[in-house]
Amino acid sequence: MMTFLWETNFFLYMFSTSLDSLILKRTSWRTFEETPISSPLQDKLKEMFECKNITSPFGGNCRFSWFDMTDVAGSEKKQYGTYGMIKGAQHFILSTISESKYSWENCGYLLEYIILAATEMKLGTCWLGGTFNKSNFAQQLTLKENEIIPAIVPIGLPKKRRIKENIIRKAIKAKKRLDWNKLFFLNDATTPLVTETREEYKQALENVRLGPSASNKQPWRIVKDEKLDLFHFYILNEDSKMAKAYQKMRKLDIGIAVCHFDLTMQERSVSGHWLFNNPEIPSTREWKYTISWKAE
Ligand SMILES: Cc1cc2nc3c(=O)[nH]c(=O)nc-3n(C[C@H](O)[C@H](O)[C@H](O)COP(=O)(O)O)c2cc1C
The missing domain is CATH 3.40.109.10 (NADH Oxidase)
Structure with a gap:
């Protein structure tokens, strides 16, 4: 193929x-x-x-x-x-x-x-x-x-x-990944997105989940805005005192997540574009907004 x-x-x-x-x-x-x-x-x-x-x-x-x-x-x-x-x-x-x-x-x-x-x-x-x-x-x-x-x-x-x-x-549990309900959310930062009915989206999120991350920390968090067909990507920043070097590693991690999501959509010819527009969703706690994907 x-x-x-x-x-x-x-x-x-x-x-x-x-x-x-x-x-x-x-x-x-x-x-x-x-x-x-x-x-x-x-x-x-x-x-x-x-x-x-x-x-x-x-x-x-x-x-x-x-x-x-x-x-x-x-x-x-x-x-x-x-x-x-x-x-x-x-x-x-x-x-x-x-x-x-x-x-x-x-x-x-x-x-x-x-x-x-x-x-x-x-x-x-x-x-x-x-x-x-x-x-x-x-x-x-x-x-x-x-x-x-x-x-x-x-x-x-x-x-x-x-x-x-x-x-x-x-030691780093390299094979393990967090479950969907810890990584992906629906419309806000507290309602877990347990599953996704649209096959393309489901696979794109799964491919994010399977990605590598520094020390396998899996710091990506994604909120789906169902009405607007938007996915907002955040980096978990659970400890603000975290060493700067680790925070930078997390930027690499989110870049990897976006790569997996983007290429999955492209492979399936799903049209969309990337934008920087923080939706200011409440209770994103220590999450840091990075980028969003919008379906066209
Ligand atoms: C940004 C980034 C930095 C990493 N740095 C190191 C590193 O310095 N040393 C190392 O042995 N592994 C490093 N890794 C590999 C991770 O430990 C590995 O991806 C994670 O444990 C998941 O295992 P897997 O890649 O086999 O799926 C890094 C991974 C990423 C994404």
């Missing part, structure tokens, strides 16, 4: 597998074969993220670079600390942004898009927002003064998970 998913003037990738199955298939992979990815596959990936001016509903600048660990001498490899989390990865995708209002969210959307494409190519990937040595990876790039690396992704041929990796996964 050929599924046409996404096309813009600047960013093009044809998924040949259904997005739902790719989202189900993607899991974080931290143990890799030392064999490099074949050149044609590398080219396919690089083609995708070397396009100029790629952007998402959030807008903003984000670029991606390819880093080969194979170019690094054995003794120097340790400097690229991924703190024992990652083993055997020969390649990394490095994301770079210059900070602006939605630059983290934009990065979350685009990098997840690339990860789903890599999943289709049967490659293993893992979002890394915290457990890597930022300054050493930064040295590989010519960063402008205000540019930063929000996240990197080791990418390669997956190898059987190590015991250590399985322990990490167990």
Whole structure:
């Protein structure tokens, strides 16, 4: 089955597998074969993220670079600390942004898009927002003064998970996701949206639910405005004293959620558009409004 998913003037990738199955298939992979990815596959990936001016509903600048660990001498490899989390990865995708209002969210959307494409190519990937040595990876790039690396992704041929990796996964309950009634709401912030009758919406929400998030915290909350056919996306900010770094990770998380929702709608040819218009719904407590999707 050929599924046409996404096309813009600047960013093009044809998924040949259904997005739902790719989202189900993607899991974080931290143990890799030392064999490099074949050149044609590398080219396919690089083609995708070397396009100029790629952007998402959030807008903003984000670029991606390819880093080969194979170019690094054995003794120097340790400097690229991924703190024992990652083993055997020969390649990394490095994301770079210059900070602006939605630059983290934009990065979350685009990098997840690339990860789903890599999943289709049967490659293993893992979002890394915290457990890597930022300054050493930064040295590989010519960063402008205000540019930063929000996240990197080791990418390669997956190898059987190590015991250590399985322990990490167990500790963060990597396979588990919150139920619908904790994530999705109807018209206000207190009435759970227990199910959804329209198949396209149901699948888009389910695909948000199945997405990855930092420490598997699943901080996305969505309120559906039934009358206006609108979905409002929020980030849970349960502790205002939370370290800034974590709050930024959550912006990546909501970017990922928007990516899953958007691509699911596109795959099903459901017309809609994204807008920034906080509906000021009462009792959203510590939630932070981010963006809305409106059916057309
Ligand atoms: C924004 C973001 C940052 C992440 N940072 C790290 C990290 O620094 N180290 C790590 O081992 N995993 C990291 N992860 C992976 C999550 O722990 C993982 O996605 C989550 O536990 C769910 O597991 P799954 O991806 O296998 O579905 C990150 C994920 C996201 C989305």
